[in-house]
Amino acid sequence: MAYAAVLRSEWTKIRTVASTSWTLATAxxxxxxxxxxxxAVVNATFDDMPQTARVTFDATQMSFSGMLLGQLAVLVFGAMVVGSEYGTGMIRTSLAAVPRRGALLLGKLTVATALALVVGLATGFLSFFLGQALLGDHGTGLGGENVLRAVTGVGLYLALLAAFAIGASMMLRNSAASISLLITFVLILPIVLSVVDATRKIASYLPSQAGSAIMQTVSASADGQDVPYGPWGGLGIMALWSLAAVAGGYLTLVKRDA
Known part of the structure; x- marks a missing residue:
C-alpha cells in the first residue's frame, strides 16, 4: 500500500472513532x-502576591495554567490511537493491509502528531489571547520578548507528547495499561521527585518538565530555581524521550506477533 493510502487510512480511523476525537477537543x-x-483570579489578587512573585511573574505561562489536564487528554489520545486497535483486534487487519510495519507506525505517528500539533497551536493562541485579556494591565502582547516562541511551543510540546504516548502504547499494546503508566510517568512522577531536593534535578530531565520549558518567557532561574537548560534545550530533551519511545514501539511492532 502506498504511503499516501496509509495516511488516509490512519486519518479515517482517528476521525471515525469518537473517543479519540473527543480527547483532542477536551485538551x-x-x-x-x-x-x-x-x-482572572490572578488579575484580581495580583497586588496581594509577594514581591518576588510579582517581579518574576510570567504572564504568558499563566495563560497555559490548564496544561496539566490538557496534557492528560493528549496522553489518552496517543494511547487510544494504538490501544484501540489492539483492543478490538483491528491491528491484524491493519497489518494485513500494510505488511511493512514501519510504514504503519510512521503513518500513525504522522497523522496523530499532526493533529496534536494543530490542536496544540489552536490551544496556545486561544489560551494566550483570552488569558491576557483577563490579566488586564498585568498581561503582555504577542510581540513581547519570547512570547511567540512560547505560544507556538504549546503545539510543539503537545505533538511530541502525542508521539511519546504512541511509542509507549505500541510497546504495551493495551490502552488501560498505557494510560496508567503514562499518567504516572509524565504527570505524577515529576511532581513527586520535585518535592525532594535530592531528586529535583532528576525531575527536571523528565519529559513534561523539560518540554514545558518551551512555554516559559521568564527563566525559572529568576525565582531561584537551578535550570540546567534553556527553552529549546528542554524541548530537545523532550524530543529525545519521544524518539526513544517511538524506537521502542517500532522494535516491539516488528519483533512480536499481532
Whole structure:
C-alpha cells in the first residue's frame, strides 16, 4: 500500500472513532477554560502576591495554567490511537493491509502528531489571547520578548507528547495499561521527585518538565530555581524521550506477533 493510502487510512480511523476525537477537543477546551479562570483570579489578587512573585511573574505561562489536564487528554489520545486497535483486534487487519510495519507506525505517528500539533497551536493562541485579556494591565502582547516562541511551543510540546504516548502504547499494546503508566510517568512522577531536593534535578530531565520549558518567557532561574537548560534545550530533551519511545514501539511492532 502506498504511503499516501496509509495516511488516509490512519486519518479515517482517528476521525471515525469518537473517543479519540473527543480527547483532542477536551485538551483544547479544558486548557483554555482553566487558564482563563486562573488568569482572572490572578488579575484580581495580583497586588496581594509577594514581591518576588510579582517581579518574576510570567504572564504568558499563566495563560497555559490548564496544561496539566490538557496534557492528560493528549496522553489518552496517543494511547487510544494504538490501544484501540489492539483492543478490538483491528491491528491484524491493519497489518494485513500494510505488511511493512514501519510504514504503519510512521503513518500513525504522522497523522496523530499532526493533529496534536494543530490542536496544540489552536490551544496556545486561544489560551494566550483570552488569558491576557483577563490579566488586564498585568498581561503582555504577542510581540513581547519570547512570547511567540512560547505560544507556538504549546503545539510543539503537545505533538511530541502525542508521539511519546504512541511509542509507549505500541510497546504495551493495551490502552488501560498505557494510560496508567503514562499518567504516572509524565504527570505524577515529576511532581513527586520535585518535592525532594535530592531528586529535583532528576525531575527536571523528565519529559513534561523539560518540554514545558518551551512555554516559559521568564527563566525559572529568576525565582531561584537551578535550570540546567534553556527553552529549546528542554524541548530537545523532550524530543529525545519521544524518539526513544517511538524506537521502542517500532522494535516491539516488528519483533512480536499481532
Amino acid at each position: 483544547l477546551l479544558v486548557t483554555v477554560a482553566i487558564g482563563a479562570g486562573l488568569c
